[in-house]
Amino acid sequence: MTNMDQTLAPSEVVEKARLAKQAAPKLNLLTTEQKNNALLRMADALVQEADSIIAANAEDLHRGRESGITTSLLDRLALNVQRIEAMAEGLRQVVALPDPIGDTLEEFERPNGLKIRKVRVPIGVIGMIYEARPNVTVDAAGLCLKTGNAVVLRGGSSALYSNKRIVEVLHAALAQTDVPTDALQLIMDPSRSSVDEMLKLNGLLDVLIPRGGASLIQNVVKNATVPVIETGAGICHTFIDESAQPDMALQIAINAKVQRPSVCNAMETLLVHRKFAERHLGIIGEQFTQHRVELRGNEAARKLVPSIAAASDKDWDTEYNDYILNVRVVDSLDEALEHIRRHGTMHSECIVTENAANAERFLTEVDAAAVYHNASTRFTDGFEFGFGAEIGISTQKLHARGPMGLPALTSSKFRIVGNGQIRG
Amino acid sequence: MTNMDQTLAPSEVVEKARLAKQAAPKLNLLTTEQKNNALLRMADALVQEADSIIAANAEDLHRGRESGITTSLLDRLALNVQRIEAMAEGLRQVVALPDPIGDTLEEFERPNGLKIRKVRVPIGVIGMIYEARPNVTVDAAGLCLKTGNAVVLRGGSSALYSNKRIVEVLHAALAQTDVPTDALQLIMDPSRSSVDEMLKLNGLLDVLIPRGGASLIQNVVKNATVPVIETGAGICHTFIDESAQPDMALQIAINAKVQRPSVCNAMETLLVHRKFAERHLGIIGEQFTQHRVELRGNEAARKLVPSIAAASDKDWDTEYNDYILNVRVVDSLDEALEHIRRHGTMHSECIVTENAANAERFLTEVDAAAVYHNASTRFTDGFEFGFGAEIGISTQKLHARGPMGLPALTSSKFRIVGNGQIRG
Numbered sequence: 001m002t003n004m005d006q007t008l009a010p011s012e013v014v015e016k017a018r019l020a021k022q023a024a025p026k027l028n029l030l031t032t033e034q035k036n037n038a039l040l041r042m043a044d045a046l047v048q049e050a051d052s053i054i055a056a057n058a059e060d061l062h063r064g065r066e067s068g069i070t071t072s073l074l075d076r077l078a079l080n081v082q083r084i085e086a087m088a089e090g091l092r093q094v095v096a097l098p099d100p101i102g103d104t105l106e107e108f109e110r111p112n113g114l115k116i117r118k119v120r121v122p123i124g125v126i127g128m129i130y131e132a133r134p135n136v137t138v139d140a141a142g143l144c145l146k147t148g149n150a151v152v153l154r155g156g157s158s159a160l161y162s163n164k165r166i167v168e169v170l171h172a173a174l175a176q177t178d179v180p181t182d183a184l185q186l187i188m189d190p191s192r193s194s195v196d197e198m199l200k201l202n203g204l205l206d207v208l209i210p211r212g213g214a215s216l217i218q219n220v221v222k223n224a225t226v227p228v229i230e231t232g233a234g235i236c237h238t239f240i241d242e243s244a245q246p247d248m249a250l251q252i253a254i255n256a257k258v259q260r261p262s263v264c265n266a267m268e269t270l271l272v273h274r275k276f277a278e279r280h281l282g283i284i285g286e287q288f289t290q291h292r293v294e295l296r297g298n299e300a301a302r303k304l305v306p307s308i309a310a311a312s313d314k315d316w317d318t319e320y321n322d323y324i325l326n327v328r329v330v331d332s333l334d335e336a337l338e339h340i341r342r343h344g345t346m347h348s349e350c351i352v353t354e355n356a357a358n359a360e361r362f363l364t365e366v367d368a369a370a371v372y373h374n375a376s377t378r379f380t381d382g383f384e385f386g387f388g389a390e391i392g393i394s395t396q397k398l399h400a401r402g403p404m405g406l407p408a409l410t411s412s413k414f415r416i417v418g419n420g421q422i423r424g
Numbered sequence: 425m426t427n428m429d430q431t432l433a434p435s436e437v438v439e440k441a442r443l444a445k446q447a448a449p450k451l452n453l454l455t456t457e458q459k460n461n462a463l464l465r466m467a468d469a470l471v472q473e474a475d476s477i478i479a480a481n482a483e484d485l486h487r488g489r490e491s492g493i494t495t496s497l498l499d500r501l502a503l504n505v506q507r508i509e510a511m512a513e514g515l516r517q518v519v520a521l522p523d524p525i526g527d528t529l530e531e532f533e534r535p536n537g538l539k540i541r542k543v544r545v546p547i548g549v550i551g552m553i554y555e556a557r558p559n560v561t562v563d564a565a566g567l568c569l570k571t572g573n574a575v576v577l578r579g580g581s582s583a584l585y586s587n588k589r590i591v592e593v594l595h596a597a598l599a600q601t602d603v604p605t606d607a608l609q610l611i612m613d614p615s616r617s618s619v620d621e622m623l624k625l626n627g628l629l630d631v632l633i634p635r636g637g638a639s640l641i642q643n644v645v646k647n648a649t650v651p652v653i654e655t656g657a658g659i660c661h662t663f664i665d666e667s668a669q670p671d672m673a674l675q676i677a678i679n680a681k682v683q684r685p686s687v688c689n690a691m692e693t694l695l696v697h698r699k700f701a702e703r704h705l706g707i708i709g710e711q712f713t714q715h716r717v718e719l720r721g722n723e724a725a726r727k728l729v730p731s732i733a734a735a736s737d738k739d740w741d742t743e744y745n746d747y748i749l750n751v752r753v754v755d756s757l758d759e760a761l762e763h764i765r766r767h768g769t770m771h772s773e774c775i776v777t778e779n780a781a782n783a784e785r786f787l788t789e790v791d792a793a794a795v796y797h798n799a800s801t802r803f804t805d806g807f808e809f810g811f812g813a814e815i816g817i818s819t820q821k822l823h824a825r826g827p828m829g830l831p832a833l834t835s836s837k838f839r840i841v842g843n844g845q846i847r848g
Binding site for chain 1: 449452453532534538545547548626630645646647648649651652653669672675676678680683765783787789791792794795796798800802803804808809821822823825835836837839840841842843844847
């Protein structure tokens, strides 16, 4: 299933994935101290080499401006001393996290005397496919190496020079440690074909983690034959129930939308119980308008607040990541649950209510990575959950679900010790 | 990503997958008692309807003989009263297993007062693609329903009538319980296209579990866009180290090969340290020959035991599932580790040694679901591990690895309870 048999010279992707795969077994044998030492060296090197990284980044920014990329993309791409120090600080925080590798997950003895122990082991080689932000390069390298995994990075072409310089700096740091430099690979081919190739690299890559917009993620999910951990897309809802405390409901709704609209755990649709809406939708609409949020609603919402525009069918399935919010007035908890079932992406969903039975139903029946009672969906995040840095937020149900810290980057194996047992 | 938008009438696969998906949320709300009651009714119904199931099976056997399928396939296909009682007994054993759904996996409170609880939930809809053995139909139905999952079964065309009758009997039993009959679906279309369709049914199926021969599994792994749990293929090795106790080594090797050669955890290649081989390979060869095992070896093995045939390059990568064994004499533990790295399928691997350091190196460095010291690889099995019935043995590293009992058929979600927390 790999390209290893081809007679032509292997592509950059195959060559680098092979080097990563060869390095992986060595990483598995490193102590926590050896890995932490490497991460600290990486952090120091980034700060020491900040000037050369910023110079490489300037090249990317220049090319980006020439090709007319948006200012928000330019902002995500731009590096300065503070941002590089933040990347280094991120690595130091990963050092401080407990190393899950080697942990005993289960341990038992069978009646025939077999001693069975399930232990955490690295996954092997992790492929990351992502977009413009160069800090993902550093975050992914740190999280993967801490968990004894080799990593093959394929960042966005707009950050090519920045990523190249960052990985050069990290390689130079690793060369002074026990972590093999081959464990960290960056794909330089900016064409689509290098992504396509990674998607089919069964036997060399153990998992692919896409991070970025919906189209990037869907391309990976739809076309990869390597196992994928799907991350990120979030059409998140907040349901304000009849019995909600008005102040709490308003604050949670505003926070879920405007505290950082561009991220996956921000709210896209506000569902409001009719009886609550009749008394409070006016003030809620005003508050959102003051925060410059454009509102699109169903008929029932527009009857109560005529300034709300009409929502199209498509709007309910759109992740705006922007100052736009759908508002739907519903007649019941059941109608809210049905709306979330049809339009949610199983990311983060919230109910604001003082009714314990309704809260219990919502938390049990909504099928999502994180379900909230009386708190903002913006908390779905590795740091907020206390896991430390995260490699992404899984919106699938296999392997990991929700914020993925270090344990999500591990697998397990059964170690069985006998004294000659055979099966009868 | 589903076919839900097409204007033509939906195919059998889409229609049944939709029904399963609609049933899934109801299953999530059932109590353990309700699910167990359904499983017991299913077990009773199978026994009561044994005659009609055997009659349907006779039709499959008749068609199989006419189309000239092998006797071993006919044997796997054949049902009798004992085998049907064994299927019913399998369901009763699943009843006796603890229900993982609702279990609290982690529980903690954050400094801001958020109470976070990670709980086990069903995966949703599980697609099973398998071959001739009709007992898989019953096993999969029992395991999936016990874990609150809906299941779409696509068995081998050779067992079509048997599976159809079995599912009719199970549906009739479910109709008298709180488990919706739509939770159990059997695809009747015997053509390849129904499998192809299942592979791409993202949005309706949450996971695919293939069970069967290597070509079936590889077809699913290579072509599915739905997440897959890869099972089964096993090229398993036993390494007899220099210091192994000769009797123990012989018994473990014979057991690993001949106790049941057709299964995935049977040994395909015996690696023998040169110093051990010089003294004992003759008697080992004799014993295997007495068990009618054909031996194929490397040069070093054939020098010591000339009756061993020459192994081809391909043999080392072949899962025989038969009375054929590769024998390779190696100079060191390192050579054995390297052989397993190149030719193993990460299923089950064994070292027989009295050297504790070598055992530790083998258990740590071999990358497989189950690694054994001084015990037969044949123990890699849900019952032998004490997990009860298994849905398969995962040979991949994500989600589940090794024998998969009920917990492998679950996902998790975070339930978060606050009192108005918003993110600053």
